[in-house]
Amino acid sequence: MKVIVLLGPPGSGKGTAAERLKERLGLDHVSTGDMLREAVRAGTPAGKEAERCMQAGELVADEIIMRLVEERMAAGGAQQRYLFDGFPRTVRQAELLESVLERRNGALERVLSLEAPRDVLVSRLTGRRTCRRCGTNFHVRNIPPRQPGICDACGGDLYQRPDDNEATILNRLAVYNRQTESLIARYASSGVLVHVATDKPLDEMVAELVAALDGPARAERRA
Numbered sequence: 304m305k306v307i308v309l310l311g312p313p314g315s316g317k318g319t320a321a322e323r324l325k326e327r328l329g330l331d332h333v334s335t336g337d338m339l340r341e342a343v344r345a346g347t348p349a350g351k352e353a354e355r356c357m358q359a360g361e362l363v364a365d366e367i368i369m370r371l372v373e374e375r376m377a378a379g380g381a382q383q384r385y386l387f388d389g390f391p392r393t394v395r396q397a398e399l400l401e402s403v404l405e406r407r408n409g410a411l412e413r414v415l416s417l418e419a420p421r422d423v424l425v426s427r428l429t430g431r432r433t434c435r436r437c438g439t440n441f442h443v444r445n446i447p448p449r450q451p452g453i454c455d456a457c458g459g460d461l462y463q464r465p466d467d468n469e470a471t472i473l474n475r476l477a478v479y480n481r482q483t484e485s486l487i488a489r490y491a492s493s494g495v496l497v498h499v500a501t502d503k504p505l506d507e508m509v510a511e512l513v514a515a516l517d518g519p520a521r522a523e524r525r526a
């Protein structure tokens with residue numbers, strides 16, 4: 304079992320990149336945000352607890368996240384190559400992932416740190432529209448759907464995520480800086496990290512991420 308992690312602040316392009324990478328490279332995409340939104344829709348006990356945190360832009364408890372991730376990994380085989388999007392987000396989650404990999408003879412193959420300036424992140428999030436049916440992301444200006452409000456992929460309705468309002472976005476960015484950013488240093492020292500600037504057109508961003516998966520780890524940012 305191999306694991307690739309997409310690390311990066313809200314709006315850095317993790318979900319958008321994951322959709323393209325999983326198709327191109329045959330990866331098993333695991334988004335903890337999507338799993339939590341599904342649990343909220345289904346009204347499970349974990350979903351009810353997660354909903355309050357998500358609406359405030361705070362992180363959901365590590366125990367809930369690890370339960371969801373472990374259940375998901377237990378369903379996959381030993382040959383699986385996972386693409387984690389938005390997980391791990393705390394030192395505790397990173398430690399627990401390491402112990403799961405150790406138990407299952409797995410390896411952390413690469414951590415891609417997706418990075419973009421703060422004003423780009425805010426404008427991407429305020430303009431994001433998501434398909435209610437298949438989850439594809441669009442942006443009202445950067446990646447508009449062919450027909451406003453309708454998904455190009457499946458014809459479903461597009462909606463704005465409840466946590467994509469300005470106050471919650473600012474808190475999500477602060478929470479990232481406080482609780483997740485320190486993981487970059489942790490992974491730099493384990494020799495698996497590559498920094499990728501994602502403030503560029505979509506095709507270029509995806510090509511750089513593919514190259515980052517093929518090439519060597521690079522703990523320094525490129526000038």
Ligand code: AP5
Binds near residue numbers: 339396504
């Ligand atoms: P989650 O759903 O993971 O949200 P997030 O991390 O805040 O990230 P986003 O989905 O907002 O951004 P993204 O980086 O995926 O950007 P996207 O590709 O969509 O988590 C939501 C909540 O769940 C958290 O706040 C927390 O409460 C909880 N949670 C989840 N995981 C957790 C965990 N492990 N532990 C604890 N709690 C957890 O792109 C954004 C926009 O930009 C889109 O409109 C897109 O079309 C556009 N765009 C993307 N790339 C480009 C490009 N190259 N050019 C132009 N536009 C682009």
